[in-house]
Every structure is written in structure tokens, then in C-alpha cells.
Amino acid sequence: MEFRGVIFILFLFLLIGVDSNAFPTNDLISKLPGQPDVNFRQFAGYIEVDENVDGRSLFYYFVEAEKDPLTQPLTIWLTGGPGCSSVGDAFGSVGPFIVTKDAHGLQTNSFSWNKVSNLLFIDSPIGSGWSYSNSSSDYNNRDDSTNKILLTFMQKWYEKYPVFKSKDLYMAGSSFAGHFVPNLANALLDDNKQSKQSKFNLKGLVLGNPMLRKKLDEIAKIDFFFSREMINSSLYNEIKKECNAIDENNYFSSIKTTWSAKCKNLVFEADLAAFKTDAHNYSPQKLFDVFRPPCTENELNLNLTKQVPIVSTEVDMCLPLRVQFYFNIPEVQKAFHGNRTNLSYRWQGCFTANFKYNEADKDLDMLPALKNLLQQSVPITIFSGDQDGIIPTEGTLQHLEKLAEELNIKLTKEETWSFRTKEGGLKYEFGDLLKFLTVKGVDSNAFPTNDLISKLPGQPDVNFRQFAGYIEVDENVDGRSLFYYFVEAEKDPLTQPLTIWLTGGPGCSSVGDAFGSVGPFIVTKDAHGLQTNSFSWNKVSNLLFIDSPIGSGWSYSNSSSDYNNGDDSTNKILLTFMQKWYEKYPVFKSKELYMAGSSFAGHFVPNLANALLDDNKQSKQSKFNLKGLVLGNPMLRKKLDEIAKIDFFFSREMINSSLYNEIKKECNAIDENNYFSSIKTTWSAKCKNLVFEADLAAFKTDAHNYSPQKLFDVFRPPCTENELNLNLTKQEGGLKYEFGDLLKFLTVKGGIIEESGNDCACVDSQCWSGADYGGRASSDGLDWGAGQTLPEPSRICCDARGKS
Structure with a gap:
């Protein structure tokens, strides 16, 4: 009878089921101090990760999704460092709340990931946040031990929250989570193969500015500094040489290279130079965002009774300090069920006094871990903030290109992505599983401030910015530089194309030409000021004027041989210029590119356009997005243009038939076939003299009074001291x-x-x-x-x- 009763009770349990929301009540957070009312639950507490070692525990914070949490996936968030608190990070990044400006309360985070997922934040490794051990040796962390403990944590956490074991699982994190997340993901997949019970339902990884190859990220930082003129070429070249990073092969093979003391000192010297400081005043926090200052000294010395101020920038650089202040409020710790052992140190967002991490493990190459995940069809999305100086975008993209090459995956898509009509950055897709997104800083217009033109003398007020300066086109030759003038489009420059203007000659200044042709200003009649150009091309495009070749305008070289220009050398230098200019203004690399010019730009523009297309075929990085060419009166076949000039003179009775016929005969241009084949013909001295005689006859002058400027417009005299009074009366434009x-x-x-x-x-x-x-x-x-x-x-x- 008793047996039948037990069976009946079990049967009722099966019929009724267990309350799937029966999460551990001891870990339920009733409400955090200063928290607004919300419609989801929060839990926090400890998971013991070794039953044989008393007190070895990781702290966690779990947040339900805002809507239907039992139908939503679970996302694990791990913060890097190593040694930073994921739980603390929740209150300044992807969690449901942001600490308020007075650091005593919370406000809702409109960008919280719990709008679409349940969130689990884990303080790992031991010594991060409120995670602790009673064994001091546990504070000596490394990749293997951290991963082993995290795997145990996940197994035990699912025992507390079994309903989520079957849910889709995503893993995310930033910085050194580039180690933690791939390592744990591989451990979960290995556990799936060995376990006979339910499996971890891993669906994908999301990593933000992840540290994947530390030494190479350091080199990428140096590239980042140099491309933005934060360090000089001498220091840059010395670092590249001393740190074994001269070429791409060394760059990728150098991960196992032991850096010399000199290399390390040079890298630190670059950090100091980049931020114009010294060792006494330098803070690594400057690298978190190279264009925004970290908190000032008085904000770093906080106590629990002091209201925390914030830096007056669009991004609150002092938010981590406000989180630290909030987490040290006793009522907050009690609400979190945190610090149950009354740790001897105050809560810190990163790097407690007892925390240590194996230095060799920091240098480990994480590409094999990512490769293994991709081979098991686990999607990976990596995003990279473009103002991060610790793990720059350029380095991460190079790592992923290397990874794709090893897996024989091609770049299948490259495009811009937008949020609420604003461009957010670039998106790269390598096949179906690997994606990389760049994320613009709030100050996406952070072009080189040294090149910003505040205002030109006599310039009217305008609503666009101008930049001008030099680009070094050969790192090995000091002083070989091209000068440029860049003008933003009048409206929405970040949505408009880029147009390059090259002036002919050869040897004329494109920058100077900007002020008499397609640029935003025309020099006034008294030559002491500027007036707006109502026909400026910057009404519809960003404009870049380049003084090329060497010797044109303000472009120069310290080597006299560089002034002996030719098509090939000019084109090679222009290609290098464009590559380096895009490093200064990376936001335009994805924009549509047009090229234009006049006169001898009939050589410069097509040559450079072909060089850009050839570079696209060879480059593994983003491509030049060339969309078209516009050429005005271009010199395409010089000798034939000379013959066409003679035809022009004769057709307008500017020279007589005798001279005309003699030139056509002597210069091998009697019939159309000869006319077009004569491009390689060497003209005799007599031919050249006859052509010059035609120039003199056409303008009824002699050699003493003749000026080639007469040819610029055969029906208008060259410029005199009195300006021409111009008007716009013609309606028909031409053919x-x-x-x-x-x-x-x-x-x-x-x-x-x-x-x-x-x-x-x-x-x-x-x-x-x-x-x-x-x-x-x-x-x-x-x-x-x-x-x-x-x-x-x-x-x-x-x-x-x-x-x-």
C-alpha cells in the first residue's frame, strides 16, 4: 500500500511537472539599491567549483530576459583583463543597468542585451570581483586552470538552473576574453563528446576587441600610433626592426619570438610619445580610448562618501569608477549576496592586490582555438572599436585574415553597416561562419587634428571642415612627402563619396588648382581673400587634392634625384600616398571613390586608377571602392594632340595652307592611318620647328613675345593686370x-x-x-x-x- 502511494505521488509529479521558474531563492535579488522597477528577475551568488577545496568559489550575476525568459537563449559574458570583474562590467556595458552620475543608484540601460537574451556574468578567474579561494595558490591563474574551473562552474550552474541546459547558448566577452571565451567554448564541445547526459547547446561566439595574439596586437598598436601621426617615423622604424616585425611573414611568425629588453623599452617609449607624457604621468588607461582622456587624478582618489564626477565627453570615461564606488556600498554588497567572506580588500573592477596571471599564457596564440570552433561549425562574430589603443582594429583584422587563409575561407562580403541611419562601421564576412565588424567611436570624425585648418585668411564662414598636411611616401627616405588638401562635403560628409583631383602640367599644384576650379573657394579679385565657389564639387562629394609629382606645390623630397619624375615613379608614389592617406582617414576606405583631373592628369588619373585596381587584386584587406573617372581636356597622346592643334589652327584660318601642308607632311600626319600610328614616331627637328612656327603664326607674334599661355584659350588673351569681367550668358553647352x-x-x-x-x-x-x-x-x-x-x-x- 505504501509502495503504491509513493508511485501515485511520483505520477502526480510527472503530470503536474516541477515549477520551471524554481530558481535558487537564496540567490534571488529582491532589489538593488537605487534600482528602478523592472519586469525581470535577477539572481547572484556563489558556485563552489571544487568540492575538495573549501572556499574555492566563483561569483555570478544572472539576469532574466525582459520578455519570456524561458523561450530566450542564454548568453554568458566574460570580461578580460585578465582579472577584471564581469559582474561589475555588467553595470557599464551590456547589462540591464548603468550606474547613475552620483554613483548611488542605477538607471536602465536602453542597449541591454537582456532585451533579447538571458544574461550570465561570471567573475573569473579566482581573484576577480568577488570570486575567491581560501588557498593562496589559487590566485596564481593561467589559461588552463581558469578554463578548467569555468567548465566546472558551468556544469554546476546548470544544476542550479536546469531549465537553461536545453536553451541556445551564446558566449561573449571583450579584451582578454579572447582567451577565456574560445577556451571555454572548446571545453564545452569536448564535454559534449564525452558526456552521456544533455549537451551544451552552443550556438555562437561574440568577441569585442579580443586579445588573440598579444605580441602582434602590440605591433598593431605601433602601426595604429604611426598611422595617426602619434609617433614619428624614426621610432616607428626602430620598433619594427627591433621587435622583429618588418614584413608580414615575420609579423605573423613573431608570435613566439622573445622580445628583447630594448624592444620592450621602445614600445613603452611609443606609449609615452603617443600621449605626449612621461613615465611618471603615464597611465595605461589612456590606451582604452586614444582620443578621449581618462579620468583625472582627483577622480582616481575616491572614497565611499564622495560623489564621483564625470568627464564632460560624449562617452563617460569615469563610469568604471562610478561602478567601483557603487559596488563598495555595504547595502549594495548585501543585496548582491556578495563578499560573503569579508575579503580584506575593497571591491575593484580590475586587478586586486592578490591577483596574478601567468605572463607566458598572455602571449599564447588563440587562432588555433578559433580554428577548431569554426571547423565544428560554431559561428564567430568579432567586433572592434576603432579607438581602442590596446587591441587596435587593424591588428584584429589581420589576425582574422590569417585565420581565414588557414581555413581556405574567402572574404565574401565587405560593406558598411548602419544603426538608425547613422553609419556604424565596416562589416567583413568570411564565408558563413566568421564575421568582423568595426565600430566607430562616437567621435567618428576624429581625423588628424594636426592637419585641421581652423580657417584660411580671408575665408568666409562655412559648415564643413578642411585639412591639409603631408604624407610621407617612403619610410626609408626621410622627407619624401606629398602635400594634400582635403575638404569635407558640405552635407553629411560620412555618407558622401570621395573624389580625388589631380592637376596636370606635369608639375602643377592640385592644391593651388582647387582655388580656381572645383574647390570650395575662389581667390577674390584683390587676391587677399576667398569667396565661396557656387560650383564647388564639395556640394556632392568629399574632395582630396594632391600635389604630385614631387616638386609640385609643397610636395618635396630631401633627395635631389626624386625631382626627376616619370610616369612610373609618380604612380608608385601616388599609390603609397593613397594607402597611407586612408590610414589617416580610415572612414573613407569604404566610400565610393571617384578620380578626376585635367591636362596631364590624363596620365596621372588612369595610371593611378589601374594601380588601385591591381592593389585590390593583391590585397587581403579592404579594397579601393573605385566607381569612375572624370577627365577634362586630358592629354592622352601628346604628339597626336599637337597634330590636332595644327588642324584646329588651320580650320580657323589661323595658319595658311602652305604651312599646314608642310607640317602634315614633315610630321608624318598626312592621312588618318598615319595620324593614329604616329604616336611612336620620332619627330625631326624640322617638324618641331614648323609646329613652333605655327604657334607664332596663329597668334601673329614672334619668339620674343610669344607665351605658351596663349594656347590655354586661343580666343582670349592671357591674364593682364586688370581682371576679366565674367558673365554667364550662354545656354547651349556643347555636344x-x-x-x-x-x-x-x-x-x-x-x-x-x-x-x-x-x-x-x-x-x-x-x-x-x-x-x-x-x-x-x-x-x-x-x-x-x-x-x-x-x-x-x-x-x-x-x-x-x-x-x-
Whole structure:
């Protein structure tokens, strides 16, 4: 009878089931001090991780998902350091609350991950947060022991919360969690293979600025400093050499290299130089965000009765200190069920006095651990804040490219991602399982401040920024530098394309040309100020003007041989310039890129465009997003352009038929076939003299009074002391030719009939000002009263003249 009664009771249990919400009541947090009301529960407490060692325990904080927690996945969050508190991190990152400004209460975190998942924060290793052991040796942590303890923790935690064992499991963390998370994930998968009970239902990893290859992350930091001109080239090159990081192969093989004392000292010297400080005043916290200052000294010396101030930046750099203040309030510790052993030290977010971690383990390569997970079809997403100076974005991307190469995974997608219409950063996808996202700092416009132009003399007020400066184009040759002028688009520069402008000559300044053609300003008539250019291309694009080759404008070299320029050397230097310019302004690497120019830029622009495309094929990193070229009066085949000039003169009766026929005969240009084949023909001295004679005859002058500037516009005299009075009266713009979908050619009429000057021609979606009456490309890229273009719908050009 008694036996049948027991069976009946068991049967009732099976029918009714156990309350799936029966989590450990001792760990339930009724309410944290200063906490707003919420509709989810929180639990916190200890899990003993070794039954044979009394007091070896990890502390945890568990938060239910806001809605339907039993249908949502579980996400484990582990913070790095090593030695930082994941539980404390919850109150300044992905948890449900943020500590208030007065550090005595909490406010809801609108970006909390518990909106979509249950969250479990674990203080690990021993000595982090409130996790402790009664054995002092347990505070000597390393990767293996930490991972073993974490595996035991997870097994025991699921015994407390069995309902989550079947739920989807995600693992996440930042910094040194680049060790903790992959190691634990592999341990869970290994446990699945050995266990006959229910399995860990691992679905994916998310890592933020993870430390994966410490020495290489240090080298990436040095690259990061140098690309932003925080250290000089001399120190940079010395570090790269001394630390065995000259080339890419060494860069990736150097992970097992033992660094010399000199290497370590140089790296520290770079830290000091980057932040313009000395060893006495330096704080590693400066590296957390290289563009924002850490908390000041008076904020670091806190006590439990002092209200914590915050730095007046968009990102609160003192939030960790406010968390530390809050966690040391006795009522908070009691509500958390924390510090049950009354630890001898105050709660700290990171690095308690007793904590130690094996230095050799910090240098371990984590790519094999990630590789093993990917081979078992575990998705991995890595995000990287682009202002982190400890584990820079560039280094992490290189690690993942190396990992993808080892797994023979190709980069399948590269694009920008956005949040609420604002661009958030770049996204890279390597196949279906590996993703990498860059995350812009709040100050995504943090371009090199040293190059920022506050205001040019005589400049009107504008709503865009300008930058100018030098890019060193050869690290091995001191002083080989190109000068640039960068202008933001008038509206939403981070959503607009980038257009590079190169002026011809060769040898003319593109930067100077900006102030007489497509740039935002035109020099005023008195030459002492600037006025806005209503046809500036920065109405629709960011603009980059580059003084190239060496010797043009302010571009220079300390080596005299560099002034002997040619197409190949110029192009090679321009390619290097672009690679380094994008390091200074990385946000534009993903933007659409257009290239434009005039005159001899008919060489520069196509050559550079081809070099960028070739670099795309060879590079494993992000590509140049080239979208198109625009060329004005380009020099494409110089000798044939000279012959075309002679035809131009003759057709307008500027030279007689006798001279014309003699030139056509002597210069091997009698018929069309010769005309186009003669590009490789060597002209005789007589031919050259006849062509010059035609120039003199065309302008009715002699060699003493002749100026090549007359060719810039054959119907207008070169500039005199009195400026020309220009007007815009012509309506017909010229002719347009289209060769398929990709090649277009537009002629632009001048104003000789009505004696007008700078004519603005509206031709479909092109607005091109001025005409080159010389029948050739202008020598200096300025068509003297001409040369202004605007790739915008024609209505803008026409509206500007009241003719929409």
C-alpha cells in the first residue's frame, strides 16, 4: 500500500511537472539599491567549483530576459583583463543597468542585451570581483586552470538552473576574453563528446576587441600610433626592426619570438610619445580610448562618501569608477549576496592586490582555438572599436585574415553597416561562419587634428571642415612627402563619396588648382581673400587634392634625384600616398571613390586608377571602392594632340595652307592611318620647328613675345593686370558623345561670339565650365577662366543661373 502511494505521488509529479521558474531563492535579488522597477528577475551568488577545496568559489550575476525568459537563449559574458570583474562590467556595458552620475543608484540601460537574451556574468578567474579561494595558490591563474574551473562552474550552474541546459547558448566577452571565451567554448564541445547526459547547446561566439595574439596586437598598436601621426617615423622604424616585425611573414611568425629588453623599452617609449607624457604621468588607461582622456587624478582618489564626477565627453570615461564606488556600498554588497567572506580588500573592477596571471599564457596564440570552433561549425562574430589603443582594429583584422587563409575561407562580403541611419562601421564576412565588424567611436570624425585648418585668411564662414598636411611616401627616405588638401562635403560628409583631383602640367599644384576650379573657394579679385565657389564639387562629394609629382606645390623630397619624375615613379608614389592617406582617414576606405583631373592628369588619373585596381587584386584587406573617372581636356597622346592643334589652327584660318601642308607632311600626319600610328614616331627637328612656327603664326607674334599661355584659350588673351569681367550668358553647352554605357565625351562651348567669359554648360547630369580653345589640354590644369565641373544634376547648374 505504501509502495503504491509513493508511485501515485511520483505520477502526480510527472503530470503536474516541477515549477520551471524554481530558481535558487537564496540567490534571488529582491532589489538593488537605487534600482528602478523592472519586469525581470535577477539572481547572484556563489558556485563552489571544487568540492575538495573549501572556499574555492566563483561569483555570478544572472539576469532574466525582459520578455519570456524561458523561450530566450542564454548568453554568458566574460570580461578580460585578465582579472577584471564581469559582474561589475555588467553595470557599464551590456547589462540591464548603468550606474547613475552620483554613483548611488542605477538607471536602465536602453542597449541591454537582456532585451533579447538571458544574461550570465561570471567573475573569473579566482581573484576577480568577488570570486575567491581560501588557498593562496589559487590566485596564481593561467589559461588552463581558469578554463578548467569555468567548465566546472558551468556544469554546476546548470544544476542550479536546469531549465537553461536545453536553451541556445551564446558566449561573449571583450579584451582578454579572447582567451577565456574560445577556451571555454572548446571545453564545452569536448564535454559534449564525452558526456552521456544533455549537451551544451552552443550556438555562437561574440568577441569585442579580443586579445588573440598579444605580441602582434602590440605591433598593431605601433602601426595604429604611426598611422595617426602619434609617433614619428624614426621610432616607428626602430620598433619594427627591433621587435622583429618588418614584413608580414615575420609579423605573423613573431608570435613566439622573445622580445628583447630594448624592444620592450621602445614600445613603452611609443606609449609615452603617443600621449605626449612621461613615465611618471603615464597611465595605461589612456590606451582604452586614444582620443578621449581618462579620468583625472582627483577622480582616481575616491572614497565611499564622495560623489564621483564625470568627464564632460560624449562617452563617460569615469563610469568604471562610478561602478567601483557603487559596488563598495555595504547595502549594495548585501543585496548582491556578495563578499560573503569579508575579503580584506575593497571591491575593484580590475586587478586586486592578490591577483596574478601567468605572463607566458598572455602571449599564447588563440587562432588555433578559433580554428577548431569554426571547423565544428560554431559561428564567430568579432567586433572592434576603432579607438581602442590596446587591441587596435587593424591588428584584429589581420589576425582574422590569417585565420581565414588557414581555413581556405574567402572574404565574401565587405560593406558598411548602419544603426538608425547613422553609419556604424565596416562589416567583413568570411564565408558563413566568421564575421568582423568595426565600430566607430562616437567621435567618428576624429581625423588628424594636426592637419585641421581652423580657417584660411580671408575665408568666409562655412559648415564643413578642411585639412591639409603631408604624407610621407617612403619610410626609408626621410622627407619624401606629398602635400594634400582635403575638404569635407558640405552635407553629411560620412555618407558622401570621395573624389580625388589631380592637376596636370606635369608639375602643377592640385592644391593651388582647387582655388580656381572645383574647390570650395575662389581667390577674390584683390587676391587677399576667398569667396565661396557656387560650383564647388564639395556640394556632392568629399574632395582630396594632391600635389604630385614631387616638386609640385609643397610636395618635396630631401633627395635631389626624386625631382626627376616619370610616369612610373609618380604612380608608385601616388599609390603609397593613397594607402597611407586612408590610414589617416580610415572612414573613407569604404566610400565610393571617384578620380578626376585635367591636362596631364590624363596620365596621372588612369595610371593611378589601374594601380588601385591591381592593389585590390593583391590585397587581403579592404579594397579601393573605385566607381569612375572624370577627365577634362586630358592629354592622352601628346604628339597626336599637337597634330590636332595644327588642324584646329588651320580650320580657323589661323595658319595658311602652305604651312599646314608642310607640317602634315614633315610630321608624318598626312592621312588618318598615319595620324593614329604616329604616336611612336620620332619627330625631326624640322617638324618641331614648323609646329613652333605655327604657334607664332596663329597668334601673329614672334619668339620674343610669344607665351605658351596663349594656347590655354586661343580666343582670349592671357591674364593682364586688370581682371576679366565674367558673365554667364550662354545656354547651349556643347555636344555629348556616348560610347556604350561606360565612356562619355562632352565638348564645352566657349563664349567668343558674345564675348562672355566663364561659361557654365548644362549637359544632362554634367555641368562643365569653360572651354579649351587651344585644341589641347591646358598645361597647368587651369583653363584660364574655365575648368569648373560639377557632377550634379543639370538643374543645379541651371538653377544657379535662374534657368531651371
